[in-house]
Amino acid sequence: MTAQMFFIGFFGIAAIWFGIVVFRTFSMVRSALALLFSQTALGALFLSLQVEFLGVLQIMMMATEMSIMAIFMVMFMMDPGGLGEMDMTHQKRLSLGAGIVSFIAAVAVAVFVDWGPGVSVAPDAAQQTVDLGRELLGRSMLIFETAGITILTAMIAATAVAIQPGVNSISSHRQRPVPTNETLDSDMRRNDDTHKKMGGQANHEH
């Protein structure tokens, strides 16, 4: 029991600490992976609470999700390595207020909700998996299916928006004409002209 309490405390603190690290670093990849390890610590916390399936699922899902988030953060931020002077924080007062309100709300829910009688002995892990499966295919089915389809729709829509038709597709690579000597010559001439123009302009500015 003492060991269990120790691990619950340890992983809880680890989750909070990695959550803080997310905002302490300016490197987008560090930030994303700090969030990942915060979520992994939560998964480990679930395991310490003897909720095996949810714990393993949390540890598995978050690794993929946060890694994908990392690549998006690198793609869209101007300074993904966080080595420049750019300040990437904004709306500080709003976020501070939102953070405090959310914290109070979470504590209020934890304290004031009637959670019903606690279970003295947790059912064994296999039984938990069975119970969870029955719950998902019974009472909670509609909620889960709705959430799943919403996420899928969002993913497809985001991909459709991100792709420029005809540019990123594999077939367009295949159909690109093979450069011949003539086209290469004309390309080089054009580049040469552009270079002269740009060079001229630059010299003019000096």
Added chain:
Amino acid sequence: MTTVLLLLLLAFGAYLVAVLEEWATSGRFRLAAPVLAGIALLGRESILPRKPDRIFFEVGPVLLLISAVLAAAVVPLTPDLIMTDLATGALFINAALVYVLVALLMAGWGPDGAYAMVGGWRFLGQLIAYSMLIVMPITAVAMRAESLFTTQIVVSQVQVWNILYQPLGFVLFFIASMALAFLPPFDLPTAKGELAGGVEAEYAGTRLAVFRLGRLALIITLAAATVIFYLGGWQGPWLPPWAWSAIKILAVTATMLLAGRMMPRIREAHLLAWCWKLGIPLALLNIFLVGVLVLVFP
């Protein structure tokens, strides 16, 4: 005690993979080569790049090794020879192996080198291709066993091995395993010749030794997972259970290494396109077929 024994076996397995890999790629069978290469690596200077992200750079190789060992923890070699028989074993293997991606991302980003970074991000694309083909066939395997215990999954194949019961799932899982272990033709993150080693490029000395050990442990763990999911685990006539496990795991490893040797390296876009347009529909079909079979022949 069992844990120590299994860790030693994992190390020995990694050694055998190294011998097999050299045999498969260069045709030379040298039993001492991995040991000599290991000593040479440990003796060399561990060069540090100029501006590394030190935490990622150091953690990457270690995390790769840890994730392979954690996945091996739920793989049974005999009914009793298993580190921990988790009620969520089949899911846990996948959860542990996802951190291979995190390790390669860290190893790619950490050293602040162009080739390494490209290799790391390439592996993220590779994950998006193979991960569904790992999870969905495991789902079908668990459906037949009606359990996520890895030992139960082996026991469920007493009558017919899963390679015959769900051959489609086996093919998909086998290919996806090769992609997960970044074996040729899926060696996009390390790609010798085009990325000069990719995520491995900036590592040297002890760190490279840990990285390579992690990769070898990963290959043997994936071969072991293929054996328990599809090839009946420790089951077989005449020989003792551990011998059957060993023979099957080595056979799967050799097949993985040989299969890759015969093919050119695949392009990232093609890998993604095939996995999503062909692999995922086939994996869904596999789940459907297994569902029907489970209902018809319970």
